[in-house]
Amino acid sequence: MKTIAPLHIGNLIKSLAIALIILSLAWSTISFLITGDILIIPAVLLLNLVLAVGLGYFYYRWRYHSVLAYNGQGFRLQRGRKLTIGQWADFYQVSLVHLGYGNLAVRLYKVEGDNTLDIPTTDLKLDASALRFELMDLVKGTPPPPPPKKPKA
């Protein structure tokens, strides 16, 4: 299986920033409740920074880290803690989607139900257009779902 699992620096920095803000707010609240003032102590700031790196990295792995492994039959997509395993034969159509803020994804349409699955190509540092064409070839043989039956009068 071909596996793609890059470290997305943008998402990692976002996670570190979130952790640092939460820790700083927590320290400010605790020091205000105890002393009636917000204490700024260099050692505590340094400790917050070290803790933020650890917590931020954990949060990044838990929320954002994306891993895609695939071959001619199927794929395994992990986005944070969410794991999806599928076969190309379960999908019949592929599109390129702009999710906003310059983030692109390849969308797969499932044969059964109205479900879609997005492969976050920007997070995986992949060429969205090239992956789209590659996946179009892989799902080519799958027939589209039959049109919905009209309800009886």
Added chain:
Amino acid sequence: MTIDEYLLRLENNLLTGSARWVADFTESFRHYKIEDTVWDMVVRGHMRGKGLFLSRLFAYLSLPNYQVACFVYTRELGDSDLRRMARHLLGYMKGEELDWCWLVLPREGPFSSRLQVALEKIDYRELGIALVNISSREIFTNPSYVGRRLRDHVKCFR
């Protein structure tokens, strides 16, 4: 520049480039079949952008949520085919509740004068059509407002 390279640039321009000033094009399909026509590219979108906080609120309060699409067809067309395609698209727009559409017809070489005359006579207000000659970088559009706006956004040769 080949047709495939032009399609990639046009797709990029629609999804993330200058066309976002006109509409929020979000999803692009290649080789998309509608009835008996296979379109080289169909890009769907809407006019109400998302944004963050204030821009989202502004968009919600001030912009109509028109559903829009851009169709691209690269095969040879005659003047009667163009009129038939325009009527076919208008029918499809009604069925899909699309408010306006762009139709882009790129090719590597000049268009016949009959096709250009036929284009000038197509004046549906909800349909913009552009003939794009990739070799000479010439663009002809139909006279509707939607068509005139299309000119700036299909000009993605570099």
